[in-house]
Structures are given as structure tokens and as C-alpha cells.
Amino acid sequence: MTLLSVNLNKIAVLRNSRGGHAPAPVAAVDTVIAAGAGGITVHPRPDRRHVTPEDVLALAAAIAGRVEYNLEGNPFAPPREGYPGFLALCAAARPTQATLVPDSDGQITSDHGFDLRRDAARLRPVVAELKALGCRVSLFVDAGVEGLEEAAAIGADRIEIYTGPYAQAHAAGVPERELARCARTAEQARALGLGVNAGHDLSQANLGDFLRAVPQVGEVSIGHALIGEALYAGLDATVRAYLAIIAAASHG
Numbered sequence: 001m002t003l004l005s006v007n008l009n010k011i012a013v014l015r016n017s018r019g020g021h022a023p024a025p026v027a028a029v030d031t032v033i034a035a036g037a038g039g040i041t042v043h044p045r046p047d048r049r050h051v052t053p054e055d056v057l058a059l060a061a062a063i064a065g066r067v068e069y070n071l072e073g074n075p076f077a078p079p080r081e082g083y084p085g086f087l088a089l090c091a092a093a094r095p096t097q098a099t100l101v102p103d104s105d106g107q108i109t110s111d112h113g114f115d116l117r118r119d120a121a122r123l124r125p126v127v128a129e130l131k132a133l134g135c136r137v138s139l140f141v142d143a144g145v146e147g148l149e150e151a152a153a154i155g156a157d158r159i160e161i162y163t164g165p166y167a168q169a170h171a172a173g174v175p176e177r178e179l180a181r182c183a184r185t186a187e188q189a190r191a192l193g194l195g196v197n198a199g200h201d202l203s204q205a206n207l208g209d210f211l212r213a214v215p216q217v218g219e220v221s222i223g224h225a226l227i228g229e230a231l232y233a234g235l236d237a238t239v240r241a242y243l244a245i246i247a248a249a250s251h252g
């Protein structure tokens, strides 16, 4: 069964909008776990636009190994005031999984994965350092990416397929081409012994079609749509709705 990892970034956006302490991402942990999610994801960014390094440590303490903790970030983003660097955050928080994402501050959100042929050499020591910390390592990649063998060769455990283009195609009513690209990439990854995660812009509207077309997906991380839907339906009910979609897709 595909694991659902709930991304809590957007709770921190709401909190930061007024500069106070509430709503805190850590306050969602017990509800998300009680609803049955198998993981929690956050993507602390150097500009502290939402989840902060302080949130990262508070979440690690609150999760306390009850479910998987997935930390996303760019390992090459330099430390700065208020941001110690992604590797330092992983050393402090010891997440279950570190998902490496090549984002820069100028991006409004994640919109591309690594160029594995270009980036593999400089990723190799980062992967080794994270695995030495006991983290599973996942590399954020575009569907159709070339060089998946490089990801396996440098010791990555998984890839995460960027599903933004799929979500856009699904909303336009023409998902077939993007689904085929995602399915091909998942098959190639599995053949290389890589696990397959997926994420970005997945929602209740498009998740079932995705999982039926890409059955190798072991984990989906979902935040923007899920937290938005939870504003109306509640967090517990929304998490359970996603789990029901995952269960239905697993039965074909």
C-alpha cells in the first residue's frame, strides 16, 4: 500500500502570515497520525517562508518515530542567518528520509528535479553523509529524467517523481502523456533497485488516476491541496479521504 506522507508546509504559511506562534505545524502531528497517515513531510527553506528550523526540531520530537519523518531541501543551499543548512538540519533532526530537491530561493515552489547526469558527482558525498546519519535518501527528479542509473550508482535509495506536470495535464483533461512518462520512469527506477516516491500538486481529484497508472509508487507526499481541503473538511477527515483513495487504487 502506498504510504501517505502529509506535508505541513502550508500550516506554517498561515502562522507566519501574522508573525505569531499559531497555528503551529507541530500541533497537527497527533491528528495526522491518528487519522492513519504513515508519514509527515516538511520542506524548510532558507528564506523561512514557512517551516523553520525550529519547526523541524519540534516536529522530530513530536513525531518521535511514530511515523516516518521526511525532510525535503536543497543540500547545496548555503547556510545563512536563521538557516543552518540542510545537512545540519538532518544531523539535528535525524529524519527517516531526506529528500533532496534542487530549489533556489527565487522559486515560488518546487518546479523541477535534478539533472542526474550533471549533478550525480556532487550529490555522491551528500548521499553518503545522509546515509551515515541513518537517513534514507530520495532524489527529486522530473518524469522522463535521464541517468537514473547514476542515482543508483551514488547510493540513493529512492527517487521522487515530480508530479506537477501530471497534475496540470490532469486538470486539463489530458493526463495520458504525463502518466505514461511517470510510469516509464517508475519502471526504470524499480529495475535499478530504486524505490519510487511521488509528489507535488497531487490532490483528491488526481491521486487515484495517478496510482492506478503508476502502481510502483511506495510513497506520496501531499501538502498544498490536502491542507487547503482540510480548511473546509477538517484535517482528520481529509487525511482519511486520501487514505481511502490510496486503498481503492491498490485494489485496482
Ligand SMILES: CC(=O)[C@@H](O)[C@H](O)COP(=O)(O)O
Pocket (backbone or CB within 6 Å): 007, 009, 010, 042, 043, 072, 101, 108, 109, 110, 140, 199, 200, 221, 223, 224
Ligand atoms: C518538493 C516538492 O515538490 C514540494 O513538496 C515542496 O515541499 C513544496 O514546497 P512549498 O510548500 O514551499 O510549495
Ligand SMILES: NCC(=O)COP(=O)(O)O
Pocket (backbone or CB within 6 Å): 007, 041, 072, 160, 198, 199, 200, 201, 202, 221, 222, 223, 224, 225, 226
Ligand atoms: N514532495 C511533495 C510534497 O511534499 C508536497 O507537495 P504539494 O502537495 O505541497 O504540492
